Amino acid sequence: MTAKSMTRAAFFVLTALADQPRHGYGILREVDDLSDGEVQLRVGTLYGVLDRLTADGLIVLDREEIQQGRLRRYYRLTDDGVAALDTEAERMAAGAGAARRRIAEGRRAATRPAPQGPAGLEPSSAPGLAGGYA
Amino acid sequence: MTAKSMTRAAFFVLTALADQPRHGYGILREVDDLSDGEVQLRVGTLYGVLDRLTADGLIVLDREEIQQGRLRRYYRLTDDGVAALDTEAERMAAGAGAARRRIAEGRRAATRPAPQGPAGLEPSSAPGLAGGYA
């Protein structure tokens, strides 16, 4: 939809890896933590994302450890990964800001007594109740 | 992935409608405008999104006009739509902030001389070059 902005899952995986290398299951827990439980990255989503990010060169396999009999496969961000995450964060902040500004604009329009003068883009044949939400 | 956060396309449609009612093609242009050309909402995406948002009660058909022989179908946000957009904007701002903070943390870790003391979560058997991006 956008030029080439990443998926939500990819964004949160990169965010989880931004401070230090982590393994799959650790990413799952970290995403949950850093979002105060709001974002639940699913296991079924994780490995596909990890593969895609690796293929795109945004993350790399850092190392493999065996802790208490269980394999841990650690990933870390590449420079491209950091840059991509930074860009995406900027886009999101910009989008959030735009949305909030426009909501405020909408409220002002709904409050405004009666758009009499050069009312901008409104078609002069505007029917119904001017402005205001349903 | 998240509890029930909307899609990117839905977010931008709601944002485009936040200040005033618009018709389909107008939404397309407005999304392009408000994102400085960064977000290209496609025609093939639009009508599905419009239907879904209507079904979810986040937008409603405001009115229909015939301007210069062409039908224009205007949509506007409902109160639920405004609330949903506001919530989503908050989530996005939070996500963007978290990403940026963590990138900064990662850079500090990469710069830090040598993590000697109680190094937090790092496994004590940490091999390889501590921290740092590839």
Add this chain to the structure above:
DNA sequence: TCGATATATATCGGCTCTCGATATATCCTG
């Protein structure tokens, strides 16, 4: 006048992504 471009609607097939279920295996706790 003819063709291209802009405006304006809408659908469809294909592809990608996410989810839930499932599978396997170890360790810890009750």
Add this chain to the structure above:
DNA sequence: CAGGATATATCGAGAGCCGATATATATCGA
């Protein structure tokens, strides 16, 4: 010993987005 946490991974189903396509009118330049 059972259940839950840790840890990996795959698969099918469903949802969503894109590109192509279709239809129709208005405008503008060649």
